[in-house]
Amino acid sequence: MSEWLPSASPQSLAARADLLQALRRFFDDRGVMEVDTPLLSQGTVPDPGIDVFRLPGEGDEPVDRYLQTSPESAMKRLLAAGSGDIFQICKAFRQGEAGRHHNPEFTLLEWYRVGWDHAVLMREVAELLGTVLNSDGWQIWPYRTLFAELLGVDPMDDQTTLTALIDLAQSRIGSVPGGLDRDAVLDLLMSHCIEPGISDWGVVFITDFPASQAAMAQCIRVGDVDVAARFECYVHGRELANGYWEQTDVDVLAAQLQAENTRRQQRGLPQRPMDERLLAAHRHGLPECAGVALGVDRLLALRLGSETLADVVSFDWSRA
Amino acid sequence: MIAFLLNGSSTMPNFSTNEFKPGLKVMLDGEPCSILENEFVKPGKGQAFNRVKLRNLKSGRVWERTFKSGDTLEGADVMDVDLEYSYTDGEFWHFMDPSTYEQYGADRDAVGDAEKWLKEQERYEITLYNGTPLAVTPPNFIELEITETDPGLKGDTAQGGSKPATLSTGAVVRVPLFITEGEVIRIDTRTGEYVSRASKS
Numbered sequence: 001m002s003e004w005l006p007s008a009s010p011q012s013l014a015a016r017a018d019l020l021q022a023l024r025r026f027f028d029d030r031g032v033m034e035v036d037t038p039l040l041s042q043g044t045v046p047d048p049g050i051d052v053f054r055l056p057g058e059g060d061e062p063v064d065r066y067l068q069t070s071p072e073s074a075m076k077r078l079l080a081a082g083s084g085d086i087f088q089i090c091k092a093f094r095q096g097e098a099g100r101h102h103n104p105e106f107t108l109l110e111w112y113r114v115g116w117d118h119a120v121l122m123r124e125v126a127e128l129l130g131t132v133l134n135s136d137g138w139q140i141w142p143y144r145t146l147f148a149e150l151l152g153v154d155p156m157d158d159q160t161t162l163t164a165l166i167d168l169a170q171s172r173i174g175s176v177p178g179g180l181d182r183d184a185v186l187d188l189l190m191s192h193c194i195e196p197g198i199s200d201w202g203v204v205f206i207t208d209f210p211a212s213q214a215a216m217a218q219c220i221r222v223g224d225v226d227v228a229a230r231f232e233c234y235v236h237g238r239e240l241a242n243g244y245w246e247q248t249d250v251d252v253l254a255a256q257l258q259a260e261n262t263r264r265q266q267r268g269l270p271q272r273p274m275d276e277r278l279l280a281a282h283r284h285g286l287p288e289c290a291g292v293a294l295g296v297d298r299l300l301a302l303r304l305g306s307e308t309l310a311d312v313v314s315f316d317w318s319r320a
Numbered sequence: 321m322i323a324f325l326l327n328g329s330s331t332m333p334n335f336s337t338n339e340f341k342p343g344l345k346v347m348l349d350g351e352p353c354s355i356l357e358n359e360f361v362k363p364g365k366g367q368a369f370n371r372v373k374l375r376n377l378k379s380g381r382v383w384e385r386t387f388k389s390g391d392t393l394e395g396a397d398v399m400d401v402d403l404e405y406s407y408t409d410g411e412f413w414h415f416m417d418p419s420t421y422e423q424y425g426a427d428r429d430a431v432g433d434a435e436k437w438l439k440e441q442e443r444y445e446i447t448l449y450n451g452t453p454l455a456v457t458p459p460n461f462i463e464l465e466i467t468e469t470d471p472g473l474k475g476d477t478a479q480g481g482s483k484p485a486t487l488s489t490g491a492v493v494r495v496p497l498f499i500t501e502g503e504v505i506r507i508d509t510r511t512g513e514y515v516s517r518a519s520k521s
């Protein structure tokens with residue numbers, strides 16, 4: 001019986017303590033305030049790619065609560081209430097996401113910059129990585145350009161049919177699960193071809209995602225297409241951070257959330273209740289801002305050169 | 321038993337991708353497979369996938385497949401049992417469960433390379449699929465008698481060269497020059513290499 005033992009080494013635990021201090025110092029130096037919001041909420045996200053842990057209501061607590069999948073909703077409510085620039089280091093939970101680079105309970109660093117857009121925020125993420133990973137420089141690739149470069153396909157051209165994308169995936173990967181919609185095939189290409197393809201590119205920001213993958217980001221017109229004003233940051237081909245120029249228009253946001261619930265329905269997933277308190281905060285007014293969530297466990301794994309998150313969390317999912 | 325066979329594996333439970341652990345036996349394209357590896361992959365946002373390596377238990381081939389996370393596969397009615405080798409009639413190699421005396425006939429495909437290590441009353445791991453032997457795995461080490469080898473040469477030492485020796489099962493292995501006909505030796509069945517003289521019993 002060695003399951004009582006931590007999965008992380010003593011050195012790795014010390015490195016985690018160092019990293020947390022370095023992160024707090026980074027934001028303290030920049031006048032960003034640390035906040036602490038609830039892990040268990042009555043609202044949750046309808047994102048069909050995320051499976052939430054639900055605590056069913058019973059007895060004196062008849063209302064279902066959800067373990068947060070990120071602190072986004074609560075932090076936006078703080079922003080709407082006038083908090084100014086804020087950051088948080090907290091636990092987030094996503095059911096079923098267990099693997100070398102995933103742990104269903106993980107540590108997230110999330111921060112918001114009032115008055116910024118995603119382009120300015122990308123620079124700050126790069127500066128943070130320079131501080132904690134000693135990374136040198138970074139590249140910015142629009143989603144469309146990167147797919148053209150690595151796969152020779154334009155994912156945003158209407159002429160690129162779903163069948164063509166599936167054929168491409170079949171030839172590149174050999175095995176394509178059935179019943180994938182367009183975004184799911186793009187996700188397959190992203191995780192199986194693009195990620196390995198940029199694994200020796202250092203720090204890479206992928207930006208201007210398809211509008212259908214906007215989540216809570218604004219959509220902007222770039223050239224002849226609408227794109228989501230979002231970025232994902234990859235280091236050595238591993239996804240580390242996800243940033244948005246936040247959607248402030250409450251009607252657009254409500255429509256986006258509704259569209260995600262519809263997509264859940266199409267994929268046979270249960271519906272999620274609308275996060276009415278988030279929508280109410282938006283109605284009051286979310287300031288123009290950009291926000292990003294960064295996986296702290298993955299950051300530590302990159303800092304230590306670890307191949308699996310189990311090496312950098314005190315007790316991984318199997319031992320927790 | 322017959323009814324069970326006719327039902328096929330329809331009585332087996334389904335397993336979801338997050339239950340795919342190495343060693344789990346599942347049906348894929350109508351073939352029984354054993355999971356070797358299961359990697360969860362997910363882009364920053366969006367659809368999650370599981371990249372799975374499986375061994376086809378019939379052909380021995382390794383397959384790589386990508387599944388949507390949450391997809392399921394039917395379990396395969398596959399189990400490993402320890403059986404004693406009895407005899408061969410040329411078409412089937414017969415094994416017996418020493419506790420129930422139940423007999424199982426393995427065909428040539430199932431016996432495969434294990435044939436050259438089959439010794440009566442020795443125990444083998446038999447993989448049963450729907451109750452029929454699918455594969456035979458010999459113990460890692462087995463003791464067999466030498467039926468034929470050239471006489472040892474003068475001045476041999478334990479460090480000397482080697483020579484071929486035919487075993488009671490028909491297998492031919494390399495043995496040190498000092499080993500003689502009629503001796504029982506210990507073989508590593510995974511490599512087919514001589515390990516030592518058998519311990520005196």
